[in-house]
Every structure is written in C-alpha cells, then in structure tokens.
Amino acid sequence: MSSSSIEAHIALIGNPNSGKTTLFNALTGQNQKVGNYAGATVSRKSGQFFTPHGHQFEVIDLPGCYSLSPNSPDEEVTRDFLLGDQEGETPPDLILCVLDATQLERHLQLLLQVIDLGYSVVVALNKIDSAEAQGLRIDPTSLSEDFAVPFVPLSALNERGIVQLKQALRFPFPSAPGRLWKGPAELEESIELSTKVAEEEGLPKPEAHGIQRIACPEDADTEAEQFIVKTRTEFIQRAVEAGLQRPDGSAQDFTDKIDAHALHPIKGWFLFSGIMFAVFWTIFEFASIPMDWIDGAFGSLGEWVTSKMNEGDFQSLIVDGVIAGVGGVLIFLPQIVLLFLFISLLESSGYMARAAYLMDRVMSRVGLSGKSFLPLLSGYACAIPGVMATRTISNAKERLTTILILPWTSCSARLPVYVMLIPFLVTGSLSQTAIMFGIYAVGTITALLAAKFLKPRLGATEPPQFLLELPPYQKPQWRHVFHQVRERAFSFVKKAGTLILGISILLWFLGTYPKSDSDDPVVQQENSAMGRAGKLIEPIVSPLGWDARMGTAMLTSFAAREVFVSSLAVSYSADSDEPESVRETVTNAKRPDGSPLFTPLVALSLLAFFIYALQCLPTTAVVKRETGSWKWALGQLGGMTAFAYLAALAVYQIGKLIGYS
Amino acid sequence: MSNLALHLERDSALTLSQASTGCDFQIRAVDGPACRQLRDIGFCEQMRVRKLTNGRNMLCTVCGTRLALSKDLADQIQVIPA
Known part of the structure; x- marks a missing residue:
C-alpha cells in the first residue's frame, strides 16, 4: 500500500x-x-x-x-x-x-x-x-x-x-447505522417504493434518494414530511434528555449584555455609525505614515537609478515606466491591509451579523433583506467574494438584484484612485475622511436606489423575509485574521508585480514610440501611439473635463482599476525631467495653455466616474458564472459604464455652470 | 386527548409575534409558506423558545442560539407558554 x-x-x-x-x-x-x-x-x-x-x-x-x-x-x-x-x-x-x-x-x-x-x-x-x-x-x-x-x-x-x-476515523470505516426511527407501515411502504423508483432511474445512492424524496418532497409540507420532522424532533429530545443538561438559562451572558446596546434601535445605530466612521478614519489617518515611506522610497529609488544609469530610453523605461508604475500602486498597500483587517475583525468577532440585523430595516425599504448586507459589505473589500457570498440569499430574485447592484459598493481597488483624487478637493485629514465617507455613502445609496428600481422589474413580488442566526461574540481568531490580511496583501503585491508591471511597461512603450524628430516632450507625446489613441477618444471624454491622457488612463483601467493611478504616473511623468512621486507628477500636470489640469472639478468628475464604473473584468466573469448568463454580466458592465459616464458628465457640466472649478 | 382539551390548548396558543417578551414558550405548530425554512433553522415543534425583543424583526433564543426573524415569519410559529 x-x-x-x-x-x-x-x-x-x-x-x-x-x-x-x-x-x-x-x-x-x-x-x-x-x-x-x-x-x-x-x-x-x-x-x-x-x-x-x-x-x-x-x-x-x-x-x-x-x-x-x-x-x-x-x-x-x-x-x-x-x-x-x-x-x-x-x-x-x-x-x-x-x-x-x-x-x-x-x-x-x-x-x-x-x-x-x-x-x-x-x-x-x-x-x-x-x-x-x-x-x-x-x-x-x-x-x-x-x-x-x-x-x-x-x-x-x-x-x-x-x-x-x-x-x-478508523479505516475501514464502521458500517452505516441506518435509519434510527420507524414510521407507520404506510410510510415505510412509500419509502421503500420511492427507493425502488430511484433504483430503476439508475440514480446513485438510491436509498438516499428514496428517503430524501419522502422526507423532503417537492411540494412542501406533506403529511409524511410533517410526521418525519416530528419523529426526528422527538427522537432528539429523548436523546438529549439523557445526554445533555443545560443550566438554568435565566442569567444574562456576555453576548446578551453587548447585544442590549448593539441591537438597540437608537444606541445600536450610533455604535454602527461610530464603528464605520472609525474604520474609514483609521484607514486615512494611520495609513498615511507608511504610505509616505513607500512614496519616498520609490522617489529615491527613481533618483538613484537615474544617477546610476546613462540617459536614454532604457533609463526612461526603468524610471518612468517600471518604478513610477509599480510604485504608484504599491503605495496603497497600507490602506488595503487596514480595510481587510477591519472586515476580517468584524466578521471574526460576530459583529457582522448584528450589522445585518440593523441594516435589515434600511434594506427592506428597497425590497432587500438584511441578508443582502453581508455580501454588500464584502463588496467594499472586493466585489468577487461579495458576489460569491450572495449564495446565502435564499430568494433568487433578491440574489440577482444584489449581484447586479453589488459593484456599486466601493471595492478596495478604487481606494488608490480615491486617495489620489481627494487631496485635490480638500486638505486636512478629518475633511478628507469625511469626503471618503461621502464617496462610500454615494455609492451605497445609489446601489440601494438601483435595487428599489430593479427588483420589481425583475419580477419579484413577495416581500423579503429575514431569518438570521446571531452568533455569540468571540475574541477574534487572530491567526486567521492575520492570515487573511496577509493573503490579500500578498495578492495585491503580486498583481502590482505582474499585471500592473506589464501594463506599465506596455504603456511606456505606447507613450514613447513611434518617436518624433522633435525634442519637445509635448510634441513627442502627441506623436506616440498613446497620444494618438488619446486624441481619438478625446472628443468623448472632453465633455467630462478630461484630457486625452486621462481618457487613455481610463481605458487602461478596465483591466483593473488601480492601473489608472500608474497609467497617470507613467503618462504624465514625460512632462517633467525630475523623477518624483505620483501625487507631485499629477499635481504638476498642465493643460497646453498652462492652467493646472487637475482642478477640483476635474477630480470630482473623475471620482463620479470611478464610483459608478464597473472596471473589473474578473467581476464580470464571476457574475456570468453566478447568474449563469452573459446577458446579466454584460448588461451590468454596459449599464454601469454608461451610468458612470453620465454621472461624470453631469458633475462636470453642472459644476461649470455654477462656477465651481 | 379529548376534544375539549384540544380546544383549550388551541385557545391558549399564540403566534410568536403575539407572544410577550422575556417569556419562555414551547412551539406547538409551524404552519405557513416558510415552515420548512423555519424548522431547518431550529423552530421545530416541541422546541423551547424564549422571546427577547419585539419589533419588525424580533429576537429570540432557541436552545441557546440567538435568532432574528421578521414578523411575517414569526406569525407562522404557534407557541404555548412553557
């Protein structure tokens, strides 16, 4: 053996x-x-x-x-x-x-x-x-x-x-005990008959099919089913009488005491909002320290490489393509780590189910139940596990609605883009946190309104039902929490080292070749393949206040949203001679007339686009798998992109009208 | 059980949503479109249940487990005081 x-x-x-x-x-x-x-x-x-x-x-x-x-x-x-x-x-x-x-x-x-x-x-x-x-x-x-x-x-x-x-688990295994209860002769006969039918149909495990068809028939609540449920419950009660003794259950335990506050109709909401705000504030406040280190490290690396290498295309590829592109995305690692840490902690401690209980009141207004809250909250980390988690929703229409709106809960891949854009709107960590909170709120509220709009149109009529187990609070399982965070961080770094590295190099080539005779970097960039592609889509994106390079960066971000940041870093770095961090590069970017490119209004228009666009092909693939049809997956992709475009258009045009720049 | 006793018992049966909070009950019957789902999560006939809160979604414990359920589901569970 x-x-x-x-x-x-x-x-x-x-x-x-x-x-x-x-x-x-x-x-x-x-x-x-x-x-x-x-x-x-x-x-x-x-x-x-x-x-x-x-x-x-x-x-x-x-x-x-x-x-x-x-x-x-x-x-x-x-x-x-x-x-x-x-x-x-x-x-x-x-x-x-x-x-x-x-x-x-x-x-x-x-x-x-x-x-x-x-x-x-x-x-x-x-x-x-x-x-x-x-x-x-x-x-x-x-x-x-x-x-x-x-x-x-x-x-x-x-x-x-x-x-x-x-x-x-001794091998060979003991034989199966077989059914422990017996029904009246009539029931036994019908079980036997149903087993025979399953056998004739050539099904695997006919005896299992036989009992399953009687105990759990297609048309629910038959007399046989009721009898079997009752018999099983009585069997269990006899067994636990001898095998289990519960203490007098009147004492309030630890979980009861916390729940008295956490599920309270008023205090519970204060606690919930407090927890959510603390999560986002921490992500902003504490993550900025390691982010500055990473930013500085990549900046110095660029300078060091520039000083050690001869000037030329290869130096430019390494500094402007690889270092600027990968560094521009890796800087967001601390925030992603923190977001996943908090989500794992909420799950592991048992609070997540309480949040679902509280949110059921809100969700029912739009025809969903608290059960949709768990997938939607996972969506803040990443839409893919969120879409998978909708499998716990028993109502098929509610599940489909949840899947369709889920990408509007802002996933962590958008975080780099938000973090880069928010400083153009406000300064100061508290107001930046408030804006970030607002962005998440806007995405969430639109998602909920979309659910209200979609669900009746998908043919769902019955009101949602809510039935949820609230697990006892427990100390977080730190080992698993850290493992999960490590895994997420690792996959983010891996993505930066593979997909984003590849796209950065590709973008550098597209932004550098074909070469023009002019030494002027602006003319050179316009002559490149990317410059030409940008020119092509410029008429589409200029009503949004974007220039050709933002348009190109947006196109590349359909591979993965984070790529947007590195695309910007790569394409605007041609404007300056000094290697610098992404934020500096983008802040210094100018329009041909010399006015700054990233005005608050442009940043707002970009934000509107990123809140709503579904720029993630892996999500579309998972939605196809979970809904079983390309119709929903592609409809969602097209619908969300169109909505994002219109939102950005509305923001920019209305902003211009009221004189906000 | 005699007919009279059956009648008396029916009269004292309430739905879980009518039951008062903080009290212990025994489940008499689960009847309605969601009965299978309710039985599966633990609301089986004969089981003991304690109701904790009222409201749109009520809280109760069944054998030491805290469960939240909406009113229309609680309406499908008939209980008698334990």
Whole structure:
C-alpha cells in the first residue's frame, strides 16, 4: 500500500458557523478563510491528512447547511454532493458531521438527516470548551449510544481533541447505522417504493434518494414530511434528555449584555455609525505614515537609478515606466491591509451579523433583506467574494438584484484612485475622511436606489423575509485574521508585480514610440501611439473635463482599476525631467495653455466616474458564472459604464455652470 | 386527548409575534409558506423558545442560539407558554 495514495474521502458537513472550516484547517494544516457568520464557505474545498494509523484521507469542506432541504444555492451544493448528484464527484465514504456543542438540539437535526441517508458518520462535537464554560453538561457516550455513531468532543479552534478525532476515523470505516426511527407501515411502504423508483432511474445512492424524496418532497409540507420532522424532533429530545443538561438559562451572558446596546434601535445605530466612521478614519489617518515611506522610497529609488544609469530610453523605461508604475500602486498597500483587517475583525468577532440585523430595516425599504448586507459589505473589500457570498440569499430574485447592484459598493481597488483624487478637493485629514465617507455613502445609496428600481422589474413580488442566526461574540481568531490580511496583501503585491508591471511597461512603450524628430516632450507625446489613441477618444471624454491622457488612463483601467493611478504616473511623468512621486507628477500636470489640469472639478468628475464604473473584468466573469448568463454580466458592465459616464458628465457640466472649478 | 382539551390548548396558543417578551414558550405548530425554512433553522415543534425583543424583526433564543426573524415569519410559529 502506497502511503501517498488517498484511501477514502471524508466530507465535512454541519450547520453554518459550526466551525467546519476551522476544523478543516486544524485537520489539514491549511488556512482557509474563516468567518463568524453563516455562509463563510460558499463552495467546496478539499485537503488531505494522515490518521495516526498512517492512512491518508481526503477531506472535503462543504458549505454549511441547516438541513438537507436546501433553502439557498450554497445549501444545494451540499445536498447534491451527499445524494451523489453533483457532477464529477463521487459520494464520500464517510461523513464527518460537525455539531456545535452549545447548540446541540438544533444541530442534531442535520445529523439525523445524514444518518437517514445511509452514510457512515463520525460526529465532531465542536466548541466543547464554550459549552463547558456555559455550564452545559454533555455526555458523549450516551449520545453515541443513542445515535449509534461515535461522538468526539473537541475544540477545533484550540486544536483540542483533534488527535482523538483522527483516531476515531478508523479505516475501514464502521458500517452505516441506518435509519434510527420507524414510521407507520404506510410510510415505510412509500419509502421503500420511492427507493425502488430511484433504483430503476439508475440514480446513485438510491436509498438516499428514496428517503430524501419522502422526507423532503417537492411540494412542501406533506403529511409524511410533517410526521418525519416530528419523529426526528422527538427522537432528539429523548436523546438529549439523557445526554445533555443545560443550566438554568435565566442569567444574562456576555453576548446578551453587548447585544442590549448593539441591537438597540437608537444606541445600536450610533455604535454602527461610530464603528464605520472609525474604520474609514483609521484607514486615512494611520495609513498615511507608511504610505509616505513607500512614496519616498520609490522617489529615491527613481533618483538613484537615474544617477546610476546613462540617459536614454532604457533609463526612461526603468524610471518612468517600471518604478513610477509599480510604485504608484504599491503605495496603497497600507490602506488595503487596514480595510481587510477591519472586515476580517468584524466578521471574526460576530459583529457582522448584528450589522445585518440593523441594516435589515434600511434594506427592506428597497425590497432587500438584511441578508443582502453581508455580501454588500464584502463588496467594499472586493466585489468577487461579495458576489460569491450572495449564495446565502435564499430568494433568487433578491440574489440577482444584489449581484447586479453589488459593484456599486466601493471595492478596495478604487481606494488608490480615491486617495489620489481627494487631496485635490480638500486638505486636512478629518475633511478628507469625511469626503471618503461621502464617496462610500454615494455609492451605497445609489446601489440601494438601483435595487428599489430593479427588483420589481425583475419580477419579484413577495416581500423579503429575514431569518438570521446571531452568533455569540468571540475574541477574534487572530491567526486567521492575520492570515487573511496577509493573503490579500500578498495578492495585491503580486498583481502590482505582474499585471500592473506589464501594463506599465506596455504603456511606456505606447507613450514613447513611434518617436518624433522633435525634442519637445509635448510634441513627442502627441506623436506616440498613446497620444494618438488619446486624441481619438478625446472628443468623448472632453465633455467630462478630461484630457486625452486621462481618457487613455481610463481605458487602461478596465483591466483593473488601480492601473489608472500608474497609467497617470507613467503618462504624465514625460512632462517633467525630475523623477518624483505620483501625487507631485499629477499635481504638476498642465493643460497646453498652462492652467493646472487637475482642478477640483476635474477630480470630482473623475471620482463620479470611478464610483459608478464597473472596471473589473474578473467581476464580470464571476457574475456570468453566478447568474449563469452573459446577458446579466454584460448588461451590468454596459449599464454601469454608461451610468458612470453620465454621472461624470453631469458633475462636470453642472459644476461649470455654477462656477465651481 | 379529548376534544375539549384540544380546544383549550388551541385557545391558549399564540403566534410568536403575539407572544410577550422575556417569556419562555414551547412551539406547538409551524404552519405557513416558510415552515420548512423555519424548522431547518431550529423552530421545530416541541422546541423551547424564549422571546427577547419585539419589533419588525424580533429576537429570540432557541436552545441557546440567538435568532432574528421578521414578523411575517414569526406569525407562522404557534407557541404555548412553557
């Protein structure tokens, strides 16, 4: 037997927020993203581990689900996987069912459903330390006897009990316990019949399909379904009578005390606004220190390279193309790190669900529910995980609406552009923070209004329903928070080193060749390929107050928004002889008549464009995948670009009319 | 159970949205278009529930878990005082 071959497949299944991903990470040594709210895992992930007996297993982390009757697309993934209906997947050999020990009665429902499907099961009784701290007394032996499967108490977070769990996963696996309850003869007959039908249809795991079709029929709430739910609940109640003792529940715990304020209709909103403002203020105030270092470092690097190299095209490529382009984007690393740090902290501490609860009142005004808030807030970091997180929204129309408006929540890729433009409007960190806050508010409000406009037009009539679990507050899992931030920062740096480097070099070539005979840099730039392209689109962008080079920079930013900043840095650096930072370069840029190019009004018009434009092809690709049609993805791209253009046009023209420059 | 007893029990049943806050209840029936979704998250017949707040979205705990649900969902849950 080769030790490198996988001997069996184990699927991790459990309620949302029961700690599946934490357990997955503890088992496999991986570092998947962990959140303290329902729906952190939206697609399956797999990893491998060895048991103490030397067996190698593959473990698959499935999205959390409350039951096998799916209410949302992510729950469907789990059900189809267990029934063997998921294309290209074989049903697992064993189910590792993760139960939250503090919420045992609720989570046992899922366990019973999995056992009914005819799988071998091992139960990971997670969060046992929290349960002990709450005064719960759990008897795993008694539960193991009642459910005929091993219960292993553990704490995935503190990696307690992981070895015992691995030991419990003995290979070959014990046989499946099979259904633990019996119905009246009539029900048993119909289950048998339904199994036979599934067998004749050639479905994988016919006995699982058989029971699933009766217990969870297409037309909800049949008599059989009601009977099965009741029987399962009674079974669980008998089992927990012997296996679980709860303390007298009258004492207010820590979470209750915080929630009394955090969910209060008035105090809660003050707290929410305070937290949000503090987040944005910190991003502005504290990030400026490391940003100045990075800016200075790239400036000195440029000077040093200039002094060490002979003047010529190659020097210009390195200084004006590579250093200016990559430096212009890397400077925003501190702010992106801080934004992701705060979002991870809010998720990890459990506050995110409270924010969703508060926001439900606002969201319902536009026909969405608080559940749409979680994806929308993730959208502030990046639209892609935001679009993926909409899978937890059970109503299909509400989900589509959320996906369509989501890119209007300002993602972190826009941050570099905002940060570069805001100083043209106001000075002083407090007023800059206020403007930044305003930008996010404008994007968000437009997104919500768009939802109000879109949802009824998509054919949605039913009012949104809100049903959300509020997890207990917990100390942030620093290890996971830092890992997530590190990963994001790393991918940003990688992007700067690959895509943005490539585009910077390309832009430099386009901005330098073909060469003209003139020594005048302005004539030279007009003669270059970029100058010519700029001239072509100038009639389109000049009503927005932009010059040809801004137009070209905007075109390049459709590859990725951050590229806009480096494009500007590269194309305006030809104007000056001295290597300097992006802000200086752009501030010094002049129109042909000598007036400064970046006036507050032009900056405002650019801001309006960037708030609304969907300049991110990866988002369009993900929207296509999630909605299953190019119609929505391309319609969104076209619609948002057109809206952005009109917004920038309105800002510039109205601004000019009222005499703001 | 005799008919009379059944009647008496029905009379004392309330929906979760009518129930008063701070009290413990037992779920008698879950009935309505969202009943499956409600059962899945833990509002099963026989389960004990404590209502914490009233309002458009109410808060309650079921077996130690805090859940928020909208009024139209709470209307579909019938409870009796525990």
